[in-house]
Amino acid sequence: MQRRMFGLGAALITLVGVAGCGSSDSGTSGSSSSGGGRTTTVKVGIVPIVDVAPLYLGQKKGFFGSRGIKVEMVPAQGGAAIVPGVVSGQFTFGFSNTTSLMVAQVKGVPVKSVANGAASNGKVGGDVTAVMVKKDSPVKSAKDLAGRTVAVNTLQNIGSTTVRESVRKDGGDPDKVKFVEIPFDQMPAAVDDGRVDAAWMGEPAQTIAKAQGARVVASPFAETDPKLTVATYFTSTQTVQKDPDLVKNFTAAMTESLEYASAHPDEARQILPTYTKISGDVLKNLILPSWPAEVDMASLEKLAGLGEQDGLFGGKKPDLDTLFS
Structure with a gap:
């Protein structure tokens, strides 16, 4: 994590060239499970922060395994670096803040949000950032x-x-x-x-x-926005078209994971040392985000408006309904 990942602009310029191409390093592979069924291993690009605790917790609780999915998490510095990995096929799914996904979409990058990720807890002075x-x-x-x-x-x-x-x-x-x-x-x-x-x-x-x-x-x-949808899990539009059942099952498993983490925040907190170096008083005192099962579209509209105001979208407007619904 000490290594500096390439920036948002460079990542998206690269994406224009790779968006229509596959990758020899596929983020998805199949293997037989002990139950005689089929288990699909998927690589998920994540930022190793508190926000992704439900993903790890859901894997531990068997929410993905029960749907024939084995999740392999691959860390990166931020959503702007994960987006190209998903589109190129390095990852099947990724975790990204919602602004990065909006920027990608207006650049013509074929991405689609498939499950909520994290939201503000709404507490001024006590929020997750x-x-x-x-x-x-x-x-x-x-x-x-x-x-x-x-x-x-x-x-x-x-x-x-x-x-x-x-x-x-x-x-x-x-x-x-x-x-x-x-x-x-x-x-x-x-x-x-x-x-x-x-x-x-x-x-x-x-x-x-x-x-x-x-x-x-x-x-x-x-x-x-006190209900700001901060990040979601996403995939490429190619994956949505080619493997809709996988996407459907991942979305269902992720939704169940979010609901479980919301209902069991202590368990979500205790999963953190399994993928971070958080321990002791830091683990005890850190602030958790909110993990609603659904995105808040009104907050995304507010965020998109701010992105337009700050010139992040090059004069274009992100299509939020296509990207997040």
Whole structure:
């Protein structure tokens, strides 16, 4: 995870060339199961963060296995890097923030959301992402970020768009915020040693930063929309057409996983050490997102509008009904 993945723009330029091509490294393979049936192994590109806990929990509970699916998770830095992997066939499914999927669609990349992923929990000051600053920072609220340097994990994406909205709502000038790209796991140190003025952190980064004395000055997801659909699981339109039963079964298993994680948050929390290094007080104290089974289309319309306002879509509008319904 220390390795820097290629950026959103480069990823999407690459996609234009590979969107219609297959890959010799297929993300799907078949093997016989002990029950005499057929088990399909699928590679799922994920960001190894708290948000994907339901996927791991669902695999453990047998929700995928009961539908003939064996899931192999492959980590990446962000959705902007996972999108090309899905379209090229490296992954069968992927986990991506919704802004990355919108950007991909307006670029002509053939992707389709198939299951919800994660949402804001709606708690300002206690959401799954937050803008953090050092304890003694002069930044007191979002408007003070104008003229400051703020770290995000991927430039020109959901982080910068929602941070800009927090600044805008607080009466600041979002055009005066300077964004730099730093991986989530490096953000607490970057804030602590003054390399950046603030950082938009997911979990467990923000809990680690709090233990170092950092303060929350904005909750961009909750401040954008308390029901904001942050991320979904997706596949290529080619997979939807060629293997609709696989897609249907994956969607059903993922939906059951989301429902189970929502009803059993302690179990979702305890699955985290199986795919992250989270443990101890960080595991106990970190903030969980919301895991609704369905996307919130009104929040996606709001997010798309902000993306248009920030120029993420090149003057085009994403077709949300085609992409997410």
